[in-house]
Amino acid sequence: MTEPVSKRSSRTVCESRHETSQLMMPQDANNLGHVFGGVMLAMMDKAAAVAAFRHARRACVTASIDRVDFREPIHVGDLVVMKASVNFAGRTSMEVGVRVEAEDMISGLRRHTNSAYLTFVSVDRNGRPMEVAELVPETAEQKRRYAAAQERRRRRLEERNEEEAVQASAAADEAAEAGRSRSRAGAAESDCNDC
Numbered sequence: 421m422t423e424p425v426s427k428r429s430s431r432t433v434c435e436s437r438h439e440t441s442q443l444m445m446p447q448d449a450n451n452l453g454h455v456f457g458g459v460m461l462a463m464m465d466k467a468a469a470v471a472a473f474r475h476a477r478r479a480c481v482t483a484s485i486d487r488v489d490f491r492e493p494i495h496v497g498d499l500v501v502m503k504a505s506v507n508f509a510g511r512t513s514m515e516v517g518v519r520v521e522a523e524d525m526i527s528g529l530r531r532h533t534n535s536a537y538l539t540f541v542s543v544d545r546n547g548r549p550m551e552v553a554e555l556v557p558e559t560a561e562q563k564r565r566y567a568a569a570q571e572r573r574r575r576r577l578e579e580r581n582e583e584e585a586v587q588a589s590a591a592a593d594e595a596a597e598a599g600r601s602r603s604r605a606g607a608a609e610s611d612c613n614d615c
């Protein structure tokens with residue numbers, strides 16, 4: 421008897437979307453009252469992780485964070501609002517987009533300070549990648565984000581392959597140089613034995 425084919429589940433973007441906010445305090449900032457980039461990165465990572473966990477309904481690890489530019493300072497006393505949603509789901513990985521806004525608590529003005537894309541991989545207890553649900557983009561905006569995320573994923577994989585090729589060639593060069601050094605040392609030793 422053939423095994424029944426297990427159908428991959430699917431989830432919409434709305435099912436995993438997450439929004440969180442935090443008031444910036446003096447310990448989050450430098451002497452000028454500007455919030456540290458590292459504080460922002462940690463908040464982005466956590467906000468994105470919630471969306472990834474919700475989509476996967478399983479433990480997830482951060483595989484990568486794309487380049488992050490801090491365009492505007494965030495100050496002590498600002499309310500930082502993070503909006504995270506899954507843009508794309510591969511077999512075991514998910515790209516999560518995080519939009520960061522800073523709200524001035526006195527004026528109520530909100531500024532979009534930066535956005536970031538993070539990739540999470542769903543893993544089992546042993547850290548092995550596990551399949552996630554398919555993502556169902558519903559609105560035109562979600563479909564646009566899905567297509568853009570697919571393109572970023574293609575570029576990421578390309579860059580990763582190039583980097584691996586460079587590392588492999590550097591390792592091969594190093595091994596060849598080590599071999600040459602060993603034979604030079606061997607030759608020097610035999611010269612020495614001759615005298």
Ligand SMILES: CC(C)(COP(=O)(O)OP(=O)(O)OC[C@H]1O[C@@H](n2cnc3c(N)ncnc32)[C@H](O)[C@@H]1OP(=O)(O)O)[C@@H](O)C(=O)NCCC(=O)NCCS
Nearest residue numbers: 481482483484509510511512513514539541543547549576
């Ligand atoms: C992320 C991790 C689980 C990937 O494991 P792996 O054995 O390389 O997995 P694979 O090569 O099978 O790739 C699994 C998926 O992850 C994606 N992936 C792996 N490394 C990636 C990276 N650096 N950036 C983006 N995606 C990545 C692959 O494209 C693949 O996606 P798909 O299944 O949707 O096609 C592993 O590298 C890991 O455990 N890293 C440490 C994570 C961690 O501790 N993070 C906290 C910060 S230190």
